Amino acid sequence: MKDNILFLKGFLTNFRNQCSIFASTKYLANSIVNYYKNKKDLTILEIGGGTGSISCKIANLSYKRFDILELDSDLSKILKEKFKNEIDINVLNQDLIKFEPTIKYDLIVCCLPLSNFSQEMNNKISNQINYLLKKDGSLCYFEYLLLNKISNIKKLDHSSLKEIDNKIVFKNIPPAKVHFFKKI
Numbered sequence: 316m317k318d319n320i321l322f323l324k325g326f327l328t329n330f331r332n333q334c335s336i337f338a339s340t341k342y343l344a345n346s347i348v349n350y351y352k353n354k355k356d357l358t359i360l361e362i363g364g365g366t367g368s369i370s371c372k373i374a375n376l377s378y379k380r381f382d383i384l385e386l387d388s389d390l391s392k393i394l395k396e397k398f399k400n401e402i403d404i405n406v407l408n409q410d411l412i413k414f415e416p417t418i419k420y421d422l423i424v425c426c427l428p429l430s431n432f433s434q435e436m437n438n439k440i441s442n443q444i445n446y447l448l449k450k451d452g453s454l455c456y457f458e459y460l461l462l463n464k465i466s467n468i469k470k471l472d473h474s475s476l477k478e479i480d481n482k483i484v485f486k487n488i489p490p491a492k493v494h495f496f497k498k499i
Contacts, residue, residue, distance in 0.1 A: 338365060339426070342486035344372035346493050347424060347455050350480070351376055358418055360447060362411050363426035365390055367397045373424060374404060382416065384409055412439050419449040425456035441472035445498070454496040459489040475499060 347369060351357070355377045364370045364383040374381060381404045385391040391408035398404040407414070411427075423444055429437055448454060454476060460483070476496040484491050 338368040339491075340368070340484075340487045341372070343457065343484045343491055343493070344369045346482050346484050347457070348372040348376060350455065350495055351422060351453070354421070357381075357421045358449075359422045359424070360384065360416075360420045361424045361426065362444075363428075364394050364406065365426060367394050369424065369426055370394060371397065374398070374401065378403065380418070381405070382407060382420075384411055384414060386410055411443055414443070414447075416447065420447055420452060421449055422453045422455070423448055425454065427456075428459075429456065430458060438472060445472075445475050448498050450498060452498045454498070455493065457484075457491040457493045459491050 357376060357378045359373060359376065359378050359381045361370055361373055361381070361383045364385040367383075370383050381401075383394055383398075383404065383406045385394055385406065385408060388408055391406060394406040398406055425440075425444065427440065429440070432440070444454060473496065475498055477499050478494055479497050480495040482493045482495075484493060
């Protein structure tokens with residue numbers, strides 16, 4: 316409940332960076348995590364961890380390192396509290412574009428509201444994801460279906476990626492389409 320109050324506050328004060336009224340549901344989180352449940356020892360980056368509804372599910376995967384980027388300082392504090400006892404989970408209150416880790420990632424889960432950003436910003440996000448993703452790495456992101464219908468959605472540049480699957484999750488507010496890609 317507290318997570319949804321924070322999301323509502325963020326929605327009302329900063330729709331551009333947070334286009335959902337509610338935190339993602341367990342159904343959306345499960346649709347992402349179930350796709351990767353048989354992978355082992357992953358290096359994982361989640362972009363836009365929010366209140367951790369998806370992060371908590373990702374933490375159940377087999378990983379050797381899990382980094383969560385969250386730009387909003389209030390949400391970042393919540394994530395740091397949730398994962399304070401996890402030594403292999405790093406919560407970073409940082410902008411993706413300025414993020415310079417020392418590793419590349421096997422899996423990147425992007426939870427950013429891409430439909431709210433300019434094409435120029437989405438190009439920067441695409442370039443950074445491409446830089447951070449290992450060869451043969453996986454990218455997963457979702458888009459809200461209702462917003463996709465009413466906006467001119469600007470998607471990530473997929474020129475270095477191949478979509479291998481997608482799923483629609485109706486049990487989310489708003490419903491979402493999850494995309495799964497492999498770097499080529």
